[in-house]
Amino acid sequence: MKPKRKLTLSIMGIIVVISVLYWVFYTPNLADDEVAYVLAGGLTSRSAVVSFNTYRPAKVRVQVSTEAITFANSHYSAYTETIAENYNTSKVLLDSLQPDTQYYYRLEINDTIDAFEGYSGTFTTPKDGAFSYKVAFGSCMVTGSNSDIFEQIAREDPLLFISTGDLHYENINRNCEANFIQAYYRVFSSSAQSKLYRSTAFAYMWDDHDYGNNNSDASSACQQDAIAAYRDFIPHYPLAFQEDKAPISQTFSLGRVRFILTDLRSQKVKPEYDGCERTKVGTNFGSEAHMKWFQDQMLLAKDSGQVVVWLSGIPYINHEGGPNYDCDEDDDWGGFPEERQAIANFVKEHQIPISIICGDAHMVAMDDGSNSDYAEGGGAPIPVFHAAPIDRYGSYKGGPYSKGYRSRSGQYGTIEVEDNGGNEVCLTWTAKDKNGNVVQSNTEQELSYQFCLPISSDS
Ligand SMILES: [Fe+2]
The missing domain is CATH 2.60.40.380 (Purple acid phosphatase-like, N-terminal)
Incomplete structure (x- = not known):
């Protein structure tokens, strides 16, 4: 070998060795x-x-x-x-x-x-008292998703982003604590999600896949650890209950809107069926104390001159004759008619100014109250807005929905609150796709809806 070539090879060898040592022993600053x-x-x-x-x-x-x-x-x-x-x-x-x-x-x-x-x-901190603003919400994202949709949601510049459940799909039922930490790490360190979460404030209520298994309930093997992990590591509002296995339900006010986030998973007891015959009544709230807290919050909102946005993770509208109704429902309010009717009766009796946002179903959908009146004899037609899936596949659940639905991946919702301090608060709901365009429903209507709820004159 010629000396010149030998020198070249030696230099290249040294460079390779240094490069390998650099990557093996380099500790990032x-x-x-x-x-x-x-x-x-x-x-x-x-x-x-x-x-x-x-x-x-x-x-x-x-x-x-x-x-x-x-x-x-x-x-x-x-x-x-x-x-x-x-x-x-x-x-x-x-x-x-x-x-x-x-x-x-x-x-x-x-x-x-x-x-x-x-x-x-x-x-940005909210004003005290009446003011207008926008929040964005959605559920059902692939664990650690890096979808562009999060940057689109950030472009909405919402005062708050509410994750309405299925923040991840880890279905955790063993090695609970470590798995929850790992799931939170994967979600919050995702670069696209992190940009959104660092651009505005975050609120979060879980559904089944991010609390436990598919259609999980109070019997989840990780119930207590799921609750503990949420309390320790999620930046949440004050929780309604403090006991070890208590629900993570919470409430907060933005202007004259009280958001009530109910935990309908960790205390859930499913109904039981023999074929189509229900042999045991179920409950999503799980206890009288939890339900009473919810009712007290609704009443408190009305009596203090607020309107309510209730986050029910699971679909509210589903009943016999509906397009997706099964006779043995246990994963939405269709399987819990007594408990739902008690809520509707309370809303009717106290004339609660309320609307519902939902997750879980992988679709955007809206109902103006035409299909959601479950009070005895009628009288609680509550507007319902679904916004999902952030980036999971589409599916159609519950219904029917007066404004239609669209089950497609890459969807979220915005709520524009218009409040000039008068005797009503107006909400504009818009279902959007991952590019920020208004979604067309299955019936070719723009999925948006504006309505106003009255401020109680007694407040
Ligand atoms: Fe989901």
Whole structure:
């Protein structure tokens, strides 16, 4: 071999060895790679909760400011430690916020503020009292989905994004705690989802696949751990109940709308059937205390001059004669007619100004109340809006729906609240596809609907 060629080969060999050693032994600069995810929730006019996951145990606090670039006049949350026993995941409360203000936040890790984009986010606090705004919602996404639809939802610039269930499809029923942590990691660290969650505030109520198995209920093997994982790691609103196996139901107000998020999975007891004959009545709420809490919240809303958006993860409309009704229903309100009628009777008796948003069914669908009146003798025609699936396949459940439906992958919903402080609050519902276009229903109607609910004159 000629000396020149030998030298060339030697140099190439050295380069290869150095490259291999670099990839084997390189430890990323901690400042570049400390945070798996961060997101904010529990948004009120004066506070928010920020959850985060660090790759290693760390001392963390959150800096918050109204200035995106300079973080001038910032303040900080209390310190917290992320520890291995909690999978290096923690959350902090930001209080002393002002209403109607856009805030920017970022993490300080081990006494070092890091301006890396992935560590930071923004949200806007709601006004106190009447005001107009938009929220977006949807359910049913592939675990850790990186779909473009999340960027489209972020472009809506909603005050809040509500995940109405099936945030993942891990169907967890063993090795519960670790599996929930892993599922949250996959969801919140997905780059497309993370961009959405860091662009606005997040609220979340689970359905079956992200609580347990398909059509899961109170008997899920992971019931207690699912509840614990949600409480520990999700940035949520104050929960209605504190006991170990209690539901994660919660409520919050944005302007003069009270959102009631009911947990209809973790306490559910399914009906039983012998063929088509029901031999045991089921319950989605699971206890009188849970149902009473729901009714109290509806009444409180009305009496304090609010209207209600009730998040029922499962489809509300389904009954004998409906297009998808089976005689042994147990996965939507069609299998729980007594409990549904009790709710409808309460709405009728107290004249609750209410609308329903649903998940679970992989479709967008709207009903103006024509098909949803389950009160004894009628009198509770509640508008119903389904918005799904974010990026799972399409399916058609329940119904019929007066405005029609569309079961196709890549759909979400927006609710525009128009409230000038008068004697009603108006809502505009729009079902959209992944490009932000209004969805055409199966009956070729634009799936949007506007209606107004009265503010009680007694409030
Ligand atoms: Fe789903």
